[in-house]
Amino acid sequence: MAQKPSIPKGTRDFSPVEVQRRQYVMNTIKHHFEHYGFMPIETPSFENSDTLLGKYGEEGDRLIFKILNNGQYLNKVNEEDLQSKNEYKVSPQISKRALRYDLTVPFARYVVQHQNDIAFPFKRYQIQPVWRADRPQHGRFQEFYQCDADVVGSNSLLQEVELVKLYDAVFTDLKLNGCTIKINNRKILAGIAQMIGAEDQLIDFTVALDKLDKIGAEKVKDEMINKGISKSAIEKLNPVFSLQGDFASKLDVMRSLLSESETGLKGIEELEFINNQIVALGLKSANLDLDITLARGLNYYTGCIFEVAAPEGLKMGSIGGGGRYDDLTSMFGLKDVSGVGISFGLDRIYLVIEELGLFPDSVRAGVDVLFINFGDIEAAHAMNLVCRFRESGIKTELYPEAAKTNKQMKYADRNEIPYVILLGEDEIAAGALLLKNMKTGEQELLKPEAVIDQLK
């Protein structure tokens, strides 16, 4: 039966040019991951449910795609649970596998499971799809790639320095100049909360502070008051709300503000080390900026936090982020393994590059040159040359049928093939090829060797 074909909402088909462009971004990231010493791993698309469930909060559990067991799965369900139609109880009985929700939990699972085969510090990268049952909407998909690099088993702040350099190297290579790598330290946030007596309200406090950019100081203060933080405490925050200047001078303000918080000063010291190293090494096109309001998934990170903003003027959320976490693998029973990592937002980076017209012309889907097919005899001659061209590294095809030249030319056009070769009776007799530049329309009669040299 013929069906009108479609794909699930929130998923995407990628056309040849889209695949090539995505590959270009991923390969650029991958190149730098490897030059920085990160090694690739891959984990299965689905994990045992108990590996994933309970790791992302209640909302996360709901958004995890669960895979139905095969065979007679209903027989094994508790009768009462089934009668009461309680999905919360039935799901674990009919589904023992779930699709990967992110790359971090599978990575933690991998490290613990393979700890005896790993030489620590372990620097791994992973570029794989993840799945989330989010309501599909513009720019939010149920299947998307994550590109993560993490180091586990090293407390050294040089890792943070390296990760800043890595962001700069990737975005510079993608010609995405002027990105801002925002950095903060969870210890500073903890220090501020301590200072204003809101240690127990650290999350409320940082969630409010995180909105400074969007809603302004007054509204942030209102929100804090609503959350029960005292007015006098909030008054102490004024230097934070008006923080300005370069990295070092912001740090100075924070240092005097936090002079009585050991934790806060530790955070300052860490950022100072990182900034000094980055100043000494230099960045090529990105800027490193201290953003005290940056919060990012507090329950998770314990040290530095990163977030990358696209070049100014682009309406686009963060295109990367990460940070240090001190206890990731303990959920699988391996304690005291500190880690730090960053992530690249592939879909958003793609959109930014597209908007700025920065995809190189060489990133195309079609071949370099198409041989026009004039019939069996000509095609047999062409096939020989097609093989030679390919062996010389030129992406080549012969149109498979002796269709009208016009149709063949249209095919070249639609696939954006830059050159076409006409090899008819006359050219064969002359031992030459007629090379047509599809952009300029220019034609040139050349020996095969000359064409190969030109196209290589």
Add this chain to the structure above:
Amino acid sequence: MAQKPSIPKGTRDFSPVEVQRRQYVMNTIKHHFEHYGFMPIETPSFENSDTLLGKYGEEGDRLIFKILNNGQYLNKVNEEDLQSKNEYKVSPQISKRALRYDLTVPFARYVVQHQNDIAFPFKRYQIQPVWRADRPQHGRFQEFYQCDADVVGSNSLLQEVELVKLYDAVFTDLKLNGCTIKINNRKILAGIAQMIGAEDQLIDFTVALDKLDKIGAEKVKDEMINKGISKSAIEKLNPVFSLQGDFASKLDVMRSLLSESETGLKGIEELEFINNQIVALGLKSANLDLDITLARGLNYYTGCIFEVAAPEGLKMGSIGGGGRYDDLTSMFGLKDVSGVGISFGLDRIYLVIEELGLFPDSVRAGVDVLFINFGDIEAAHAMNLVCRFRESGIKTELYPEAAKTNKQMKYADRNEIPYVILLGEDEIAAGALLLKNMKTGEQELLKPEAVIDQLK
């Protein structure tokens, strides 16, 4: 809660060196796909269930992984179906998406869905994982990659010629010399069945014939008799059972055998064209062989069939296969689109290359060179050089802590890093680096530029 971490049966984690080796195979295949004019597409990991179900037979439907709907899915199930615990009826009500079972059906769906954006003939390749709920066993996985190249919208036999050349190019590049590309034509099988009056038993007949290699002519004949094919008919098959010699002479025998079957002769003619073209163009390391017993998924293919056998002496099933199908897209309502394609068996190719020790040394996981960390001051000097090395295209890292040299050396060893650089106080003073070859143990004091030149 600490859990003992594991992954579902039939799935795999890939370590850094395994990922790199798999990438090496995939990139080699990809390289040639693109040089032959195939363009990449990607389709979602899950499709609407009705896109997949009913396309792979009853057994296939059972092996498709179904994804549980989110939310309160039990409320929507028909009460009677739920009470009777009829999975066959309940599954479609609680699962509307399913994981990709192969790349062929999603490709057909893609072609029909995007037919207005495609310039036919459409040459696409696709390298993505597929999932099957097969019972896990040695060498059979629930998640594995398929690597397919197909052309749709062209009847030209030049496509078959190209695909034989493509197999040869890939396997030659992988140094897998001596593969046999077996070819047959479904029309020949139909012709034989016609000739012996077993047209209605084409499948029984070919299933039996397919076993010739394994069980010998007598047992094949027994099986055919059991299936109700007459003795006298089977007698006519003797030339098939004893078929020998080169491609052309086998074809001659078959031509006289099938002289009265129009379909059979058409099949012969097609193979003759392909063989003549291949003889003219030459193969680099593979052999093209006519294998009249080759059957491969008869319900699907309508013309030529391919199967690739690994070099002789290796106990390994086919490492590739494919063929021509005349009606793939009609399941989604687009008729009369002929297609032909081939597939590479990634996992088996990997095993063969591994067994033969053919992975190049350059396919490694670790960096090219590790800087030993002697402390903060030395590390700061090293970081500068690390950056320069990376910019010169050398994969470089600095050990993140000033751990004992022994421990750092061990790290280099375990990650198979071929060179280590010692940059201590003396070397810094001399403006030089001590480069140690980890294989030979040789050490050399060199200027940074000289090291870069050597490692590049």
